[in-house]
Amino acid sequence: MAGIILQNHRVMNDKLKREVDKTIDSLDGVAKLKTSPYFYTRLKARIEEQETSWAASWKWSLAGTILVIILNMVVMLNASYSEVSEEEVIEQLAMEYSSQGPSIYNNDLVNESE
Amino acid sequence: MEQNELIAGLKSHDEEAFKVLVEQFKDRIYNLCYSYVRNAAESEDLAQEVFIEVYNSIGRFNEKADLSTWIYRITINEALQMIRKKKAQKRFGFVFSLFGNEEKYSSLHKEEVHPGVSLENRERSRVLFSQIDKLVENQKNAFLLIKLEGKSYQEVADIMQTTVSSVESLMHRAKANLKKWLGSYYKITEL
Numbered sequence: 001m002a003g004i005i006l007q008n009h010r011v012m013n014d015k016l017k018r019e020v021d022k023t024i025d026s027l028d029g030v031a032k033l034k035t036s037p038y039f040y041t042r043l044k045a046r047i048e049e050q051e052t053s054w055a056a057s058w059k060w061s062l063a064g065t066i067l068v069i070i071l072n073m074v075v076m077l078n079a080s081y082s083e084v085s086e087e088e089v090i091e092q093l094a095m096e097y098s099s100q101g102p103s104i105y106n107n108d109l110v111n112e113s114e
Numbered sequence: 115m116e117q118n119e120l121i122a123g124l125k126s127h128d129e130e131a132f133k134v135l136v137e138q139f140k141d142r143i144y145n146l147c148y149s150y151v152r153n154a155a156e157s158e159d160l161a162q163e164v165f166i167e168v169y170n171s172i173g174r175f176n177e178k179a180d181l182s183t184w185i186y187r188i189t190i191n192e193a194l195q196m197i198r199k200k201k202a203q204k205r206f207g208f209v210f211s212l213f214g215n216e217e218k219y220s221s222l223h224k225e226e227v228h229p230g231v232s233l234e235n236r237e238r239s240r241v242l243f244s245q246i247d248k249l250v251e252n253q254k255n256a257f258l259l260i261k262l263e264g265k266s267y268q269e270v271a272d273i274m275q276t277t278v279s280s281v282e283s284l285m286h287r288a289k290a291n292l293k294k295w296l297g298s299y300y301k302i303t304e305l
Contacts, residue, residue, distance in 0.1 A: 020296045024289070026238035027261050031230035035144045035158060040136050043162045047169060 117181055124172045136165055139182070142263075143189050145230075149262045150193035151200075152225045152243060160196055164189045186273045190255055245295045253288035256281050 115123075115134050123131025143164050147157040167188050175184060231239040246254060255274060259265040260281075267285075271278045 016297055016300055019300050020293050023238040023242050023296055024292060026231065026235040026242055027228075029232075030228060030239075030262060032141065033145050033148055033230055035140045035161065039140055039144075039158065039162075040133065042158075043136065043165055046162055047166060050166065 118177070121172070121175065121177055121181065124168075125175075127169075132169060135168070135181075139185055140165075143185065146186065146189050146258070146263055147193055148228065149258045150190075151196060152228065154226065154229075156196070160192060161189075163192050163196075167192065180272065183269070183272045186259075187275075190273070194251060241296070241299060242292070245292050245299070248295060249288055249291060253284050253291065256284040257288040257292075260285060 115131070120131055120134060124135060140161065144157055144161045147160040147164070148154070151157055151160060164185065168185060171188075175181070225243075227236050227240050228243070246257060249257065252274070256270055259270045259273065260267070265273070267278045267281045270281045274281065
């Protein structure tokens with residue numbers, strides 16, 4: 001009985017091994033595939049499309065850079081034309097930084113007048 | 115056209131040289147692409163990507179190296195990238211399927227049975243390819259290049275930038291894994 005089971009097991013294993021080997025060998029002698037006749041034409045079209053999109057992006061970035069340079073020049077020119085005198089600047093600063101409340105100097109002035 | 119002449123032409127973006135290169139390699143590259151993605155439309159798309167990459171980066175190609183090896187290397191990299199992208203899209207497609215857009219995503223990237231396989235081996239090759247997809251990238255590259263593309267161990271070593279003994283070892287492990295997984299598959303389906 002044990003002999004029959006062992007023999008069946010061996011037959012099964014051999015069958016399994018054969019199946020596995022046949023499957024691994026199923027790729028032997030596979031026929032080579034061919035590309036479509038329009039392969040090169042399509043490829044060429046894709047390359048041309050890529051080149052035109054690159055050219056377009058170059059144009060846009062160049063236009064953007066020129067625009068930034070022009071804007072910078074306009075701002076710089078405007079700044080040089082609106083010259084403010086030194087006195088005016090000091091006056092403006094004094095106004096911006098002067099404290100609103102009475103200072104100790106004001107107190108001294110009050111004491112002196114008394 | 116000699117290789118040196120061809121490379122010089124390619125480097126100066128000469129159209130005739132590029133056409134010669136495409137004619138020389140298109141079928142080989144297409145076949146290799148097909149063994150990775152197993153879809154005619156995607157393989158053609160991928161093969162074109164390879165040639166575009168060759169066109170764009172020929173300036174960096176070392177003239178002392180072998181052009182064919184370099185193109186094969188580009189092909190494998192592009193193919194593996196596309197597979198990674200497909201896997202990500204499949205995961206994304208699963209999310210969409212939850213919202214009822216399953217059809218739109220399942221129709222994309224449908225894998226076909228290799229048309230070059232004989233009729234009696236179609237089912238076996240389908241089973242084999244499903245197991246090949248489980249191999250780690252290096253083992254898969256070595257197995258496909260040797261078994262499907264008929265490359266020698268030396269050629270594969272050059273393409274993969276490794277030694278012949280490493281390729282032998284990769285091939286041995288790939289076969290052992292496939293035998294183990296196919297054994298389990300046939301045990302489950304009870305032959």
